[in-house]
Amino acid sequence: MNQNKHGLIPPKFRPVINRELCRRCKRCILSCGFEALTFENGVIGIAGECVACHRCITMCPEGAITIQKQPLDYRDNEYWTVEIREELYRQSESGGVILASMGNDKSFKSYFDHMVLDACQVTNPSIDPLREPMELRTYLGRKPEKVTVEKDKQGKFQLKGKMPANLLLETPIIFGGMSYGSVSLNTHKALAMAAKNCGILMNTGEGGLHKDLYPYTDHIIVQCASGRFGVSEEYLKRAAMIEIKIGQGAKPGIGGHLPGEKVTAPISETRMIPIGTDALSPAPHHDIYSIEDLRQLIYSLKEATEYKKPVCVKISAVHNVAAIASGVARAGADVICVDGFRGGTGATPKMVRDHVGIPIELAIAAVDDRLREENIRHQVSLIASGGIRTSADMIKAIGLGADAVAICTAALVALGCHICQQCHTGNCSWGIATQRPELERRLDPEWGGQQLTRLIQAWSYELKEVLGLLGVNAVESFRGSRERLRGIGLSELELDILGIKHAGR
Amino acid sequence: MTKPMPEVAPEKTEDRLIIDASQKYYKVLNQEIRLAVSNGAHAIELRNVNGQRYLADGINKRVKIHIHGTPGNNVGAFMDGPELYVHGNSQEQVGNTMNSGKIVVFGNASDVVGYGMRGGKIFIKGDAGYRVGIHMKQYKSSVPVVIVGGTTGDFLGEYMAGGILIVLGLTADGDEFVGDYVGTGMHGGVIYVRGEPVPAHRLGKEPARVELTEKDNALLAKLLKEYSTELSLDFDKIMSKPFFKYTPQSHRPYGNMYANQP
Numbered sequence: 001m002n003q004n005k006h007g008l009i010p011p012k013f014r015p016v017i018n019r020e021l022c023r024r025c026k027r028c029i030l031s032c033g034f035e036a037l038t039f040e041n042g043v044i045g046i047a048g049e050c051v052a053c054h055r056c057i058t059m060c061p062e063g064a065i066t067i068q069k070q071p072l073d074y075r076d077n078e079y080w081t082v083e084i085r086e087e088l089y090r091q092s093e094s095g096g097v098i099l100a101s102m103g104n105d106k107s108f109k110s111y112f113d114h115m116v117l118d119a120c121q122v123t124n125p126s127i128d129p130l131r132e133p134m135e136l137r138t139y140l141g142r143k144p145e146k147v148t149v150e151k152d153k154q155g156k157f158q159l160k161g162k163m164p165a166n167l168l169l170e171t172p173i174i175f176g177g178m179s180y181g182s183v184s185l186n187t188h189k190a191l192a193m194a195a196k197n198c199g200i201l202m203n204t205g206e207g208g209l210h211k212d213l214y215p216y217t218d219h220i221i222v223q224c225a226s227g228r229f230g231v232s233e234e235y236l237k238r239a240a241m242i243e244i245k246i247g248q249g250a251k252p253g254i255g256g257h258l259p260g261e262k263v264t265a266p267i268s269e270t271r272m273i274p275i276g277t278d279a280l281s282p283a284p285h286h287d288i289y290s291i292e293d294l295r296q297l298i299y300s301l302k303e304a305t306e307y308k309k310p311v312c313v314k315i316s317a318v319h320n321v322a323a324i325a326s327g328v329a330r331a332g333a334d335v336i337c338v339d340g341f342r343g344g345t346g347a348t349p350k351m352v353r354d355h356v357g358i359p360i361e362l363a364i365a366a367v368d369d370r371l372r373e374e375n376i377r378h379q380v381s382l383i384a385s386g387g388i389r390t391s392a393d394m395i396k397a398i399g400l401g402a403d404a405v406a407i408c409t410a411a412l413v414a415l416g417c418h419i420c421q422q423c424h425t426g427n428c429s430w431g432i433a434t435q436r437p438e439l440e441r442r443l444d445p446e447w448g449g450q451q452l453t454r455l456i457q458a459w460s461y462e463l464k465e466v467l468g469l470l471g472v473n474a475v476e477s478f479r480g481s482r483e484r485l486r487g488i489g490l491s492e493l494e495l496d497i498l499g500i501k502h503a504g505r
Numbered sequence: 506m507t508k509p510m511p512e513v514a515p516e517k518t519e520d521r522l523i524i525d526a527s528q529k530y531y532k533v534l535n536q537e538i539r540l541a542v543s544n545g546a547h548a549i550e551l552r553n554v555n556g557q558r559y560l561a562d563g564i565n566k567r568v569k570i571h572i573h574g575t576p577g578n579n580v581g582a583f584m585d586g587p588e589l590y591v592h593g594n595s596q597e598q599v600g601n602t603m604n605s606g607k608i609v610v611f612g613n614a615s616d617v618v619g620y621g622m623r624g625g626k627i628f629i630k631g632d633a634g635y636r637v638g639i640h641m642k643q644y645k646s647s648v649p650v651v652i653v654g655g656t657t658g659d660f661l662g663e664y665m666a667g668g669i670l671i672v673l674g675l676t677a678d679g680d681e682f683v684g685d686y687v688g689t690g691m692h693g694g695v696i697y698v699r700g701e702p703v704p705a706h707r708l709g710k711e712p713a714r715v716e717l718t719e720k721d722n723a724l725l726a727k728l729l730k731e732y733s734t735e736l737s738l739d740f741d742k743i744m745s746k747p748f749f750k751y752t753p754q755s756h757r758p759y760g761n762m763y764a765n766q767p
Contacts (some may be wrong), residue, residue, distance in 0.1 A: 094763075096761070096762055097762055097763050227640060232583070233563050236563065260756060260760065268644065269644075272647070273644060273693070274644065274693065276756060278756065278758070278759060280690065280758075296558065296579060300601065303559040303562040304582065304583040306539065306563075
C-alpha cells in the first residue's frame with residue numbers, strides 16, 4: 001500500500017513560521033529534539049514530527065513561531081474516538097505495545113476538583129500568617145505509642161526512651177521518585193539542590209545515585225526496587241531515607257524496562273550494568289511474596305543501616321489499597337507512599353497507564369480510615385502522590401489524611417516541561433527526560449534548582465494562607481481534618497469514602 | 506581450610522572472637538557483630554546460631570565470620586567485603602544484593618540465593634532452592650559468582666543480567682539437576698552446568714547453549730579450584746565430567762515488544 005512515512009496516522013501538529021518576523025537564525029531548528037523544523041530558503045515546519053513541546057517558541061527571539069493543530073476532521077463518533085482509531089492503526093502497523101508517558105490523561109473525575117475548603121468567620125477567628133507563626137514542619141517516620149518525658153539532672157524535661165528515626169521536612173512536600181535514566185542528570189541535580197534549599201527531600205527512583213549527588217545525602221531518598229539497580233551498601237548509606245518500591249501509580253503491578261539505547265556510559269555506571277543492556281525491573285520483588293517477606297526486606301535494610309534511617313514503602317493505589325497499607329504498616333514500614341492513578345512515568349504501556357489503579361483522593365482517605373480504625377496510624381507517615389498539581393491539591397490531600405505529598409510532574413513543569421507526553425521517546429527538547437548529551441545540557445541545574453525552590457516557596461506561602469484562614473497554626477494539626485472539607489457534586493457513596501459532607505451540610 | 510587474604514594476617518583459630526548466639530534475638534546478635542567489626546575484629550565465630558536473620562547484613566569491612574548452626578534468612582544481605590563460612594545449612598536469600606565478599610555454605614541453601622548480587626562469590630556445597638542468582642548483574646570488573654555443588658530448583662538465573670552461575674549436580678540422583686525455566690528472562694551473564702546439558706523442556710526462551718572456549722575452561726578451572734579448596738572437595742572429580750554453557754540470545758529480550766512511537 002502506498003503510504004507516506006506516517007502510515008495511517010495523520011500528522012498532529014505543525015510549527016508555523018511567520019516569514020516576515022523570522023530572521024533566519026535557525027535557533028528553532030537547533031532547539032527541536034524531534035526534528036520538526038528544517039531549512040529550505042527559510043525555516044519550514046514539518047507536520048507530523050512536532051509534538052507541541054514549545055521549545056522552539058521559547059527560543060525564538062522574534063516570536064515568529066506558532067504551533068497549530070493540523071486541521072483535520074474525522075467523521076464524528078463519540079464511541080470510536082480519534083485516539084482509539086489512531087492506536088489501532090499504530091498497533092496494526094507495529095504489532096507492539098503502545099508506550100506512553102506522564103500520567104493518566106483520561107477524563108476520569110478529579111475528586112480534588114469536587115472538594116472545597118472551609119474558612120473561619122466571626123467565631124474562631126482566622127490567623128494572619130504574615131504576622132503570626134505558622135508551622136509547616138512535618139516529621140516523616142514512625143511515632144511512639146505515647147510520649148513520656150522525664151526531668152534530667154538540670155531539671156529540664158527530656159524525652160524518655162528513644163524516638164524512632166524521623167526525618168524533618170520544612171514543608172510537607174517531597175520530590176517523588178524519578179530515576180536517573182528516565183530523567184537527565186541535570187534534572188536530578190536541580191531536584192537535589194532545591195531539596196537542600198527548601199529543607200525537603202528528593203527521591204532518586206530506581207536508577208542508582210550519581211556521585212555528583214553525594215553532597216546532598218541528607219536530602220536524598222534512595223529507592224530499592226525489584227531490579228535492585230545501583231543498590232549497594234554505599235548507596236544505602238548515602239541517603240536520609242530508603243524507599244522500597246512495590247508499585248507505581250502509572251503502572252501498578254508491572255515492572256520497568258529502560259531500553260538499552262538509553263543505557264549510556266553514565267547510566268551504566270550508576271545502574272551498575274553494561275552499556276546498551278536493557279535495564280529490566282521485574283514486576284514483583286522476587287524475595288517478596290507476602291507481608292512477612294516484605295517485613296524481611298524492610299528489616300534487612302534497617303539492619304544494613306543500623307536503624308538510623310526510616311524505611312518507606314511505595315505502593316500503587318489499587319482496589320484493596322487500605323488493607324495492603326495496613327499490612328505494609330504492620331510489616332514495619334515507617335512511611336507509606338501511596339501513588340494514585342494520575343501519577344506519571346517515563347514510559348509505560350498506555351493501556352496500563354490509562355486503565356489500572358484508582359484516584360489518590362479515594363485511596364488516601366481509605367488508607368487513613370483503615371489505619372485509624374486499627375490504631376496503627378501513628379506507626380507510619382503517609383505520603384500522597386500521583387497527580388498533585390497545585391498547592392490546593394496538596395492541602396486537600398493533607399486534609400484527607402496525608403502527612404505530606406510527593407510531586408513529580410509539577411516539578412518537571414517548573415523545569416520547563418510542557419507536558420507533551422513524549423518522555424518515552426528520549427527526545428525531550430527541554431533536556432529533562434532525555435539522555436542525549438546535546439539536549440541534556442540545555443537544562444542548567446542551578447537555574448532549575450532556583451525554579452524548583454521558588455515553586456516550593458510559593459506552595460508553602462499558599463499553604464500558610466490556607467492554614468491561616470482555617471484558623472490552624474500548624475500543618476500537623478490540620479492533617480486528616482476532613483470536617484474542613486466539603487464535596488460538590490459527589491454522590492453519597494463518594495462522600496462516604498472520602499469521609500466528608502456535601503457542601504451546604 | 507581457609508587461605509590467607511592479602512589484607513589481613515593469616516587466621517588462627519585462637520584469634521577468633523567467639524560470640525554465643527544462643528537465645529539471642531537477631532537485633533542483639535547483629536549489634537554485637539557490628540560492634541566487634543568496628544572494634545577491629547578480623548575473625549569472628551558465631552556459635553549456636555539458630556535462625557537469626559540478617560547476619561552480617563550491610564557490613565563493609567574485610568572480616569571473616571564463621572557461623573555454626575543455621576543462619577536465618579538474608580544472611581550477608583547488602584554486604585560489601587566480609588567472608589562468611591556457614592557450617593550448616595542456610596535459609597532463604599543468602600547474599601541478597603551483596604556487593605563483594607564471599608559466602609561459603611557447607612550444607613544446603615534455600616530459595617533466592619544471590620538476588621541482585623553484583624559482586625563477590627557464593628559457594629554452596631549442597632543443593633539450593635528456587636531462583637538461584639535471580640537478576641544477578643555485573644559491571645566492569647565486578648562479576649558475581651555463584652557455584653552450587655548439588656541441584657537447584659526452578660528459575661535458575663531468572664532475569665539474569667550478568668555474572669557467572671555454575672551448577673555441578675554432585676548430589677543429583679539422575680541426569681536432571683536443575684528445575685524448570687532455566688534462564689527465563691536472561692539478558693546477560695553466563696550459566697555453566699556440569700555433566701549433562703539442560704534438557705530442552707527445562708530451558709527458558711532467552712538463553713541458548715554455546716560451545717565452551719579455552720577461556721571458559723580456564724575460568725571454570727580457576728573458580729572450581731577455589732571452590733573445591735574452600736569446601737574440601739575433590740577438584741579432579743569435579744572436572745571429570747564435561748560442562749555446558751548457556752548465554753542469553755539477546756541483551757534486549759523485550760526490545761521488539763513496543764510499537765514505534767510518534
